[in-house]
Amino acid sequence: MRALKSIREFIEEGGKLFHPGISLDCVIFGFHDNQLKVLLLKMEHTDDWALPGGFVYKEEDLEAAATRVLQERTGINNIFLQQFHVFGNPSRSDREYQSNWLRKWNIPAGKGSWLLNRFVTVGFYALVEFSHVTPTPDNISVASEWHHLHNIDNLFMDHRKILDTALETLRWQLNHQPIGYNLLPDKFTMPELLTLYETILGKKLDRRNFRRRMNSYGILRKLKEKRKGCAHKAPYLYSFDLRKYQKALQEGLQGRW
Incomplete structure (x- = not known):
């Protein structure tokens, strides 16, 4: 499994390295100042914010891919991680945004066409201790910041639905599992x-x-x-x-x- 360091390399080589048609999006919850926070990425060339996510290498386990994305975006290991839903609406992808990226980087249509395909995304949610996280943007984002759960607007594609579904799942699981170890300090x-x-x-x-x-x-x-x-x-x-x-x-x- 080879890390892609530049945006151009990511676009040109991704079609060969990533499993076609599958992506993942992670809802990262933190708790700070008595507020539930969500870690978001500021997209470049748009007013939208996005959930941290990525693609799955062809030889990579799905949960391992989610763990990799979370480690890259937060800087911490041993994260509580849970898959909660699959999102497959045929119209969920923003092909216009992806096309703009190809034009910006002058990528030949054949090499970047994989980004224009339909993607089914697997949703994961993670619970992290706020003070341990170092928010880190990916190579197609300009910022990574915590947002108050109830003050989130302008989410990319169907990320509002993904976030709402993650919260519904977390609330349901609160009735069946303990919560707190990954969100609160040791004492x-x-x-x-x-x-x-x-x-x-x-x-x-x-x-x-x-x-x-x-x-x-x-x-x-x-x-x-x-x-x-x-x-x-x-x-x-x-x-x-x-x-x-x-x-x-x-x-x-x-x-x-």
């Missing part, structure tokens, strides 16, 4: 965990019931430390019991929020 308070759940679900939860239910899962460790610098009574810090957390991921949890 956190119960109110911070509650805020994370409320932010993802888009609704308020009863504080006492939430605490009781989270403790019943057995995935939390209450530490002897307290959060410093609080104006009122300092809350205790918690961490996840990683072994029990991983077991809960595999076996699932019961109940709905």
Whole structure:
């Protein structure tokens, strides 16, 4: 598998190296300042923003391709990654945008024609710890930035649908799997965990019931430390019991929020 370093090489050689008609798009969620954030790329020569994505090398496993894209865009390894949907509307591709790229780089039609084909894209979502990420644009983007989930406009092609479907899936899986290990720092308070759940679900939860239910899962460790610098009574810090957390991921949890 050979890395393509320049845009021209990517366009001219991609048809030989990538699996035809298959792409992937990644919804990267982070949590910061009590807000759910999404990492986006600013497209060149357009006002649109896009989800990080890419193509799959012919000899590459699909999940390995998604992991590669995520590592390149975030700079971190061991990312929680999950495939959630396949998007195959025949009209989803923006062939005009791709044609403009071919003209800009004066690429012969035969060498760049693979970009004008129909692409079915596989959606993945990732959960990352915000402070660990180094947002990095790809070679056809001018910027990579975090955006508040509810302040996102002008998304490329069908990326709004992909983002909305990822959020729906994350909310559904919140009823069956623990969430937080990949989004929160190593030590956190119960109110911070509650805020994370409320932010993802888009609704308020009863504080006492939430605490009781989270403790019943057995995935939390209450530490002897307290959060410093609080104006009122300092809350205790918690961490996840990683072994029990991983077991809960595999076996699932019961109940709905």
